[in-house]
Amino acid sequence: MSGRLTWERLPLLALIFFFFSSVRLAGKHLYQAVPVLAGLFIAVDRVRDFIPHILVGFLVLLLITTVLRYRRFFFVTEEGRIRVRQGVFRKVELNLDYDRIQQADVEQPAYFRPFGLAVLKLQSAGSKAQEVEVAGIRSARAQQVQRDILAEQQAAATAHVDVERSADTALSSVTPEQADFGFTLRNAEVLRIGLMQNVFVVVGVLATLLFSNPYVGQRVRDRIETVFEQFPSTAEAVLVVGSVTLFALVIFVLGTVLFYFNQYYGYRLVRQGDRVRYQAGFTSTLSRSFRVQKLQQVDIRQSWMGRLLQRFQIRISQAGGHAQKQDGKFTIPCAHQALLEDIRSDLRLTSPQWQSVHWSYFPQHVALLTLVAGLFFGVWVALGVFVFLLVVRLRWWRRFAYHFDGLWLALRHGFIGQREMWMPAAKMQAVTRTQGPLQRVLGVANLHISSAAGVLHIASVPLEEAKALQAQLLDVTRSDYRRWM
Amino acid sequence: MQEPNWQAVSPKYTHLLRIDKTLFVLMLVIPLTVAVVFVERIPLWVGYIGWGSLLLIWLGMVFLWAPRRYRVTAYAVLPEEVHFRVGALWLRHTAVTHNRIQHLEIEQSPFERLLGLSRLIIFTAGGSGADLILPGLPVDRATSLRDDLLKIIREEPQLDEPITVAGKTESAESQRDTGTSL
Numbered sequence: 001m002s003g004r005l006t007w008e009r010l011p012l013l014a015l016i017f018f019f020f021s022s023v024r025l026a027g028k029h030l031y032q033a034v035p036v037l038a039g040l041f042i043a044v045d046r047v048r049d050f051i052p053h054i055l056v057g058f059l060v061l062l063l064i065t066t067v068l069r070y071r072r073f074f075f076v077t078e079e080g081r082i083r084v085r086q087g088v089f090r091k092v093e094l095n096l097d098y099d100r101i102q103q104a105d106v107e108q109p110a111y112f113r114p115f116g117l118a119v120l121k122l123q124s125a126g127s128k129a130q131e132v133e134v135a136g137i138r139s140a141r142a143q144q145v146q147r148d149i150l151a152e153q154q155a156a157a158t159a160h161v162d163v164e165r166s167a168d169t170a171l172s173s174v175t176p177e178q179a180d181f182g183f184t185l186r187n188a189e190v191l192r193i194g195l196m197q198n199v200f201v202v203v204g205v206l207a208t209l210l211f212s213n214p215y216v217g218q219r220v221r222d223r224i225e226t227v228f229e230q231f232p233s234t235a236e237a238v239l240v241v242g243s244v245t246l247f248a249l250v251i252f253v254l255g256t257v258l259f260y261f262n263q264y265y266g267y268r269l270v271r272q273g274d275r276v277r278y279q280a281g282f283t284s285t286l287s288r289s290f291r292v293q294k295l296q297q298v299d300i301r302q303s304w305m306g307r308l309l310q311r312f313q314i315r316i317s318q319a320g321g322h323a324q325k326q327d328g329k330f331t332i333p334c335a336h337q338a339l340l341e342d343i344r345s346d347l348r349l350t351s352p353q354w355q356s357v358h359w360s361y362f363p364q365h366v367a368l369l370t371l372v373a374g375l376f377f378g379v380w381v382a383l384g385v386f387v388f389l390l391v392v393r394l395r396w397w398r399r400f401a402y403h404f405d406g407l408w409l410a411l412r413h414g415f416i417g418q419r420e421m422w423m424p425a426a427k428m429q430a431v432t433r434t435q436g437p438l439q440r441v442l443g444v445a446n447l448h449i450s451s452a453a454g455v456l457h458i459a460s461v462p463l464e465e466a467k468a469l470q471a472q473l474l475d476v477t478r479s480d481y482r483r484w485m
Numbered sequence: 486m487q488e489p490n491w492q493a494v495s496p497k498y499t500h501l502l503r504i505d506k507t508l509f510v511l512m513l514v515i516p517l518t519v520a521v522v523f524v525e526r527i528p529l530w531v532g533y534i535g536w537g538s539l540l541l542i543w544l545g546m547v548f549l550w551a552p553r554r555y556r557v558t559a560y561a562v563l564p565e566e567v568h569f570r571v572g573a574l575w576l577r578h579t580a581v582t583h584n585r586i587q588h589l590e591i592e593q594s595p596f597e598r599l600l601g602l603s604r605l606i607i608f609t610a611g612g613s614g615a616d617l618i619l620p621g622l623p624v625d626r627a628t629s630l631r632d633d634l635l636k637i638i639r640e641e642p643q644l645d646e647p648i649t650v651a652g653k654t655e656s657a658e659s660q661r662d663t664g665t666s667l
Contacts, residue, residue, distance in 0.1 A: 180652055271651055293647030319610055346651050426648050429611030432579040440576075450611030470580065478565040478582040483647040485610070 007074035007085065014073075014136030016111050017119065019066045021133075026062060075134050077145060080152055082122070084132050094132060096122055098152035102294075102318055106142045109284040118142040122149075146289065150275055153291060174270050181346045182270035185280075185334060189311075190264050193333045194257030196306045196313065264333050271346065276330070290330050294318045294485050296453035297423050298347060300340070304416040312340050317453035319485045349422055350408050354401035358444045361460035362397035366390060402458050404469060406476055409449060411456045423451045426480040431473050433466055449473065452485060489561035489568050497600045498621025499555040504596050506546040510539055560619050562630065567607060569617050581617050584641055585609050589631045593624075603627045607634070 030037075040047055047054075065088065074085040081097045105121040112118060118139035122132045134142075176182025224241075231237035265282035277289035299315040306312060314332040335343065366389045374382030396415055403410040410422045428449055435445040445466040447458040461469065514536070521532035553573060561568040570578045590606040597603055605627045607617040622630065 274647070274651070276651070292649055292651040295649045345653070347649075348651065424649050428582075429585050429609040430579055430581045430615035430617065432577060432614075434578075435576040437574045440574075445576075448614070450609070450615035452610040452612075455611070455614060470578075474566055474580055474582060478584065480648065481584055481642045482644045484585075 005076050005078075005083070007076050010070065010073055010075075010134070010136045011117065013112065013115060013117060015066060015070050017109070017135035018070045018073075019062070021135075022062050022066050022069065026058075080148075082132070082134075082145065084134065096132060098149045101149050101153075103288065103290065104146045104149045105286060105288050106139065106146055107284060107286045108139060108281070112136065112139075113284070116140070120145060143287075146287070150289060150291065174272055176268060176270055179270040179272050181342075182268070183339060183342070184269075185264065185267035187261075187265075189334050189336075190261050190267060191257060192309050192311055193264055194260035195253070196303055196309060196311055196334065197256055197260070260333070267333065269332065278330070278332075288330060290316065290318055292347075293483055295347070295424065296427060296451050296485070297421060298349065300420040300422070302414075302418045307417055311336055314340070314343060319452035348407075349410075350405050352403040352410055352412075352420075353405070354403055354412060356401050357397070357458065358442070358460040358462055359397070360439070360442050360444055361400065362393050363390070364393065364459075366393055400459070402456075402461075404472065406472070409456065409473070411458060421454070421456055423449065423453075423456060424484075425473060426476045426482070427451055427484045428473050428477045431470050433470055435463070489563055491559040491561050491568075491570065494555070494558050494560070494619070494621035495602055495623045495626075496555065497602055497623075498558065499551050501596060501600055501602060501621060502551040502554055503547045506551065507543065510543040510546070514539055555621075558621065562633075567617060567619075567634075569619055579615075579617055581607055581609055581615070583634065583637050585611075586634065586638055589634055591627050591631060605630055 068088045069086070072086060072088055072091070076083050080099070081095060084094045084096070086092055086094075101122050103121075103123040107119040107121060108117075109119065112135075116139050117136045120134040120137055120142040122134075174182075176184055227241065228234070228237045231240065262282045263286075264280045267278060267280040269276065269278040271277075271292075274292050275289060276292060277287060279285060279287040295316055296319055297317040299317065301313045301315070302311070303313075312335045314335060316330040316332075318330075332343065366386065369389060370382050370386040373385040392415065396413070399415070399418070400413045402412070404425065407425060408422050409425045409428075410420060412418065412420045429452055430450045432448040432450075433445050434448065439445060439460070443463045444460045445463050447461060447466050447469060449456045449458070458466075458469075517532065517535045517539070521527055521529065521535070554571075557573045557576075558571045560570070565584075566580055566582045568578065568580045570576070587608045587610055590608065591603050592606060593603045601624055602621055603624050605619040605622055607619070609615045609617075619627075619630075
């Protein structure tokens with residue numbers, strides 16, 4: 001059977017893709033080996049002389065893998081499914097049925113665009129999410145496959161209804177004005193996306209990375225000391241180093257802004273019936289689509305920078321969201337209040353009536369952390385920690401709330417920023433009620449509601465309320481036989 | 486919430502818990518003994534204290550904890566949902582509705598086989614935290630439970646209509662707007 005199939009090879013240009021992909025893979029593996037390599041570098045002096053040779057050898061190895069991976073990659077599209085054969089040492093043949101595909105992305109990297117080629121990325125819905133990347137197929141064909149997948153799923157969903165052909169073809173050519181719902185992000189909006197990212201988190205991660213390795217950390221420290229010694233006084237040194245740091249930070253922020261501008265340039269979202277699709281990107285474009293019936297969770301976030309800019313970020317997850325990477329989600333990267341309201345009403349989110357939780361949620365962790373601080377740093381530090389934590393927890397508790405109206409279950413939390421998670425109540429997978437000894441005394445319990453895309457944890461709800469909510473959730477789910485994915 | 490009709494698991498589950506915890510304590514005893522016997526710098530009294538406390542832990546686990554754990558482990562199969570409850574101090578009560586069950590599995594470890602017990606695992610799409618594990622079921626009970634559930638799942642109606650729909654609700658359909666632009 002499979003012998004009669006005509007397995008297709010990718011065009012030679014796909015070599016570029018495989019090269020980048022090999023570099024990325026190597027980088028991922030090498031990153032874990034960094035401490036070992038650094039140790040080797042320090043411990044064995046003679047290794048240093050051979051570094052150029054090692055680098056050349058590594059490059060040759062990369063090139064060989066690239067070519068081998070290219071040579072061993074075949075694919076074939078059939079009615080309603082795609083097959084891929086790949087692997088250098090371990091050969092794998094994957095059969096992906098269109099109606100089981102979770103997400104189909106068509107990406108156009110800069111080096112493919114002049115030739116009208118694209119990368120087709122497919123993600124299956126299985127419990128262990130499999131990903132297939134077909135690089136260098138003609139972009140028209142990639143889009144055809146993407147359309148076929150959506151059509152197949154549509155046909156599977158409405159077996160007897162004949163699919164509206166006109167609505168089905170080329171969602172890509174529909175403008176936001178013609179669609180049932182749609183919008184385009186202006187450049188000024190796209191520029192804000194990078195600003196909304198929490199820069200200090202990234203800087204913090206970089207700093208920990210620098211100092212986590214003792215060897216690198218020592219080098220950095222020595223460097224800083226030498227720099228400081230060059231100046232006549234410490235004040236001047238601080239001034240100079242301070243301004244250099246500030247400058248670096250500005251450059252960093254600009255870089256982030258440019259990075260996201262490139263990624264989301266010309267962001268355009270359209271919804272036609274059940275199908276939603278967005279398209280964005282400057283050097284490489286990405287078009288991503290999903291079906292509303294597969295929606296499992298809507299995440300509306302606002303970072304503290306987002307709050308200053310009065311912008312929100314929305315992420316929509318489908319089943320298998322546990323394993324899904326953040327950049328694999330359907331994202332609306334920047335939305336002002338009015339647009340957010342439009343999206344909310346289009347997704348039929350209800351207007352929330354937030355319910356606070358029991359006061360016992362407020363002093364959680366305070367006693368333990370104060371004790372730890374007291375043991376290690378003395379009474380005064382402990383007192384400071386105590387007061388600080390009380391303030392933080394008080395605010396956290398006051399903003400922590402949930403909402404349930406029979407259709408949607410929502411959870412809200414945040415300290416400066418805010419995050420709202422919305423879940424269609426009837427798509428609940430399981431509901432768990434937990435209660436610790438102290439909570440038993442206070443008469444409260446926690447609820448953990450699992451959807452196919454994540455868990456909502458509602459802490460410290462009065463016991464009767466928790467029981468009632470658990471019962472209501474089961475009520476709306478158990479007799480709902482409509483499609484949940 | 487009306488309490489479901491809780492069913493106890495097999496009394497043999499207590500033995501299984503005892504075996505499990507005995508093995509757990511043994512795994513701590515062996516390295517301790519090896520260390521005390523072969524490392525000369527560790528004085529013998531450290532060994533005595535260690536053995537003593539492990540013995541206490543073992544006695545507590547086997548004679549107090551295991552019977553109590555058995556008593557607070559219960560499940561309930563209702564016409565449309567499965568419930569599982571466990572824990573005395575730390576209570577956990579999970580419920581899954583039949584129409585969200587993905588698939589079912591029966592598992593048996595060597596000790597469970599020895600005691601004629603098995604575990605029924607009810608998988609949902611909600612990830613590992615949302616899978617329901619019913620431990621300590623007699624083998625025939627687990628199989629009949631699985632077959633019943635499978636039958637129910639097979640006979641479930643499948644509606645084409647999805648739960649989540651986008652767009653204006655039918656009442657507001659007439660005043661449909663033509664897309665917003667920023």
